[in-house]
Amino acid sequence: MLIPPPLCRAVRCDDLDEMTLDEALKELSRTDAVEQIGPTIYAVPYDFKRVSPSMVGDYEYCPRLLWLQAKLGKKLLTRRSLIALVRGRLLHERYERVVAAADEVLAEYKVEIGELVGVVDLVFKRGERLVPVEVKSGLSSRSAHVKQLQIYIELLGAPFGYLVYRNKVDRVERDPSALDILREIKAIVESPVPPPKASSSRCRTCPFKQICNKYS
16 A cells, blocks of 8 residues: 555545534543533543643644643543544544555554654555554644644654545655654643733633633
């Protein structure tokens, strides 16, 4: 297999599109201790002690939220993001089972270097070269997806990698500067004080503002 197929061309996707909150909570509770900490906010335990490329999405969304979660040791979720998280996990599992059945494809490839730990969804072996593949079906921005993948590209010494979306696959080129974001994330999660708040207009619409305000 030279290029990974789009997500929904390899596996069925539409049966998960109408997942309800109750269904998502039931599924998530099989693997995580889910806690409701507000009318629309949920939390699951998460290890922020070791910096991971998976933190890039929260960092891009709001560095202050990343800091808050690190202090709580919990990943905060809205109803929408909780459903997206569960749906994404299930789609990942389906896709990895299909694609990893091919020769020279490794699933859930763990990378550990010093304080950094990460798990690449899939790795394609091309001789001595390892090409990282990340499957994306959640709510993070494409910019966060690209940066996360570029970190894995650097860690594996690959020239490029692939982002797999529902109906397309994007090739992403190497960028050594991608590792800089990990240093910024590390500084935030280890800081004793939170980063400054974002613009007032953005904060007003943030679903986590009541929790965040406790740390003003």
